[in-house]
Amino acid sequence: MKKLVLIGGGGHGKVVLDVMRAQGDYELAGIGDDKYTHSFRQDGILHGPVADMAELLQDDDCRLFIAIGSNRTRRAVMERLGYPESRYAVLIHPRATLGSGVTIGGGSVVMPGAVINHGARIGAQCIINTGAIVEHENALGSFVHISPSAALAGDVTVGDGTHIGLGAKVIEGLTIGSWSTLGAGAVAIDDIPAQCTAVGVPAKPIKFADQPGQLAQRRA
Ligand SMILES: CC(=O)SCCNC(=O)CCNC(=O)[C@H](O)C(C)(C)COP(=O)(O)OP(=O)(O)OC[C@H]1O[C@@H](n2cnc3c(N)ncnc32)[C@H](O)[C@@H]1OP(=O)(O)O
Numbered sequence: 094m095k096k097l098v099l100i101g102g103g104g105h106g107k108v109v110l111d112v113m114r115a116q117g118d119y120e121l122a123g124i125g126d127d128k129y130t131h132s133f134r135q136d137g138i139l140h141g142p143v144a145d146m147a148e149l150l151q152d153d154d155c156r157l158f159i160a161i162g163s164n165r166t167r168r169a170v171m172e173r174l175g176y177p178e179s180r181y182a183v184l185i186h187p188r189a190t191l192g193s194g195v196t197i198g199g200g201s202v203v204m205p206g207a208v209i210n211h212g213a214r215i216g217a218q219c220i221i222n223t224g225a226i227v228e229h230e231n232a233l234g235s236f237v238h239i240s241p242s243a244a245l246a247g248d249v250t251v252g253d254g255t256h257i258g259l260g261a262k263v264i265e266g267l268t269i270g271s272w273s274t275l276g277a278g279a280v281a282i283d284d285i286p287a288q289c290t291a292v293g294v295p296a297k298p299i300k301f302a303d304q305p306g307q308l309a310q311r312r313a
Pocket residue numbers: 222240241257258259274275276277278279290291292293299
């Protein structure tokens with residue numbers, strides 16, 4: 094069994110660990126989180142600051158996984174660590190359903206009850222959360238999060254870094270731009286631009302990030 098270092102010891106990390114154990118392909122070697130001030134071993138597993146995981150990762154066969162819910166933070170941590178996508182595990186719960194021709198990038202997790210249908214392409218470092226539905230021929234970029242019970246109809250494109258909120262729906266053929274947020278319960282019936290927050294039924298943008306990291310209010 095391959096060893097795995099998990100980065101992120103919070104709530105999302107605990108859920109990801111459950112997926113890793115259910116999948117049964119990896120053995121946990123370490124949990125890196127900067128909440129730890131020093132390293133220690135518990136039940137043989139190294140716990141410590143992220144930098145202290147380097148000793149385990151010297152073993153080329155050891156995989157890693159960033160279990161951090163924020164899309165931007167996940168990207169920042171991946172950039173800081175500097176490992177290629179191929180070093181990252183893909184974690185898929187055995188009670189998730191994957192259709193034929195589905196591709197999933199390194200560092201992505203598929204939670205229990207999620208359905209990813211024929212030909213969907215999921216980028217690197219994505220979260221397909223509990224009970225989410227990603228229909229046929231969707232194209233998701235990297236660092237995307239599809240929240241629990243959200244549903245994307247067929248042929249939807251989702252740009253890098255976008256968060257589809259709890260229970261949100263997107264009708265077929267739409268494009269949801271990169272680094273946007275579709276609020277909980279929203280229903281997108283038109284394309285949603287990049288770098289915005291859109292809410293409601295039908296979903297309308299309520300905020301745009303005109304500068305990266307800076308949200309400017311602009312009522313639709
Ligand atoms: C396992 C897990 O836990 S996965 C986590 C999943 N979590 C989610 O899906 C949460 C998604 N987040 C949301 O829905 C948030 O409310 C957001 C991102 C849409 C907005 O958050 P913020 O940017 O903080 O906006 P804020 O709370 O200030 O709300 C701005 C306005 O939008 C409204 N609004 C916020 N969210 C929604 C929503 N989902 N639907 C409708 N209206 C909303 C607010 O009422 C407010 O309206 P007002 O200006 O008339 O008072």
